[in-house]
Amino acid sequence: MDTSTAPGADHGRAADDISYRTRKWVKPEDLNANGTLFGGSLLRWIDEEAAIYAIIQLGNPRSVTKLISEINFRSSARQGDMIEMGLRAVKFGRTSLTMRAKVRNIISGEVILTIEEIVFVSLDEDGNPVPHGYTDITFDRDRLPQDTAR
Numbered sequence: 001m002d003t004s005t006a007p008g009a010d011h012g013r014a015a016d017d018i019s020y021r022t023r024k025w026v027k028p029e030d031l032n033a034n035g036t037l038f039g040g041s042l043l044r045w046i047d048e049e050a051a052i053y054a055i056i057q058l059g060n061p062r063s064v065t066k067l068i069s070e071i072n073f074r075s076s077a078r079q080g081d082m083i084e085m086g087l088r089a090v091k092f093g094r095t096s097l098t099m100r101a102k103v104r105n106i107i108s109g110e111v112i113l114t115i116e117e118i119v120f121v122s123l124d125e126d127g128n129p130v131p132h133g134y135t136d137i138t139f140d141r142d143r144l145p146q147d148t149a150r
C-alpha cells in the first residue's frame, strides 16, 4: 500500500491545526535492525509530503527543499503499524515556505516525530529563487498551473 490522500478533505485537522493527509503502512523494507521503523524511510516520506504540500501552496512544481530543522523522533512504529503524516504552513516568505511537520501512529495516537521547520524555496527555470506571491494557506488546488492541475 502506498500513500493515500484525500483531495480537498481536511477532516484530519487537529487542534494544533496540522492537516493529516497521507497514511503509510509500515512494511518489512521500512524497518531498521531494531525491527522498528527506519528513520531514513520516514524522512523520505516526509520530504515527499512536504514537496507536494509546498507545490500546492506555492503553485510551482519547481519547489525544492532548502532546510529541515531538528528532527525529534519521539516514538517509533513496528511492522504492520499505520502512521499518518501532517504538515502545516507556518510562514510564507518572499520565495520560501516554512512548514511544521508531525507524524503519529494511527492506532496508538502516539506522536512519532516532530519537525519545527521545513523550508522549501520556489525556483525559476534557471534554478534561482523566484517570488511566489502568496501570503496565506490555500486548502484548495487553485494555485497549480493549468498544465499540472488535471
Ligand SMILES: CC(C)(COP(=O)(O)OP(=O)(O)OC[C@H]1O[C@@H](n2cnc3c(N)ncnc32)[C@H](O)[C@@H]1OP(=O)(O)O)[C@@H](O)C(=O)NCCC(=O)NCCS
Pocket: 064, 065, 066, 067, 092, 093, 094, 095, 096, 097, 119, 121, 123, 127, 128, 129
Ligand atoms: C534553494 C537555493 C536555490 C537557494 O539559494 P540561496 O542562495 O539560499 O537563495 P536565497 O539566499 O535567495 O534564499 C532563498 C530563500 O531561502 C531562504 N533561506 C535561505 N537559507 C535558509 C536557511 N538556512 N534557513 C531558512 N531559510 C533559508 C531565504 O530566507 C529565502 O527566503 P525568502 O525569499 O522567503 O526570504 C539553493 O540553496 C539550492 O539550490 N539548494 C539546493 C536545493 C535542493 O536541491 N534541494 C533538494 C535536496 S538536495
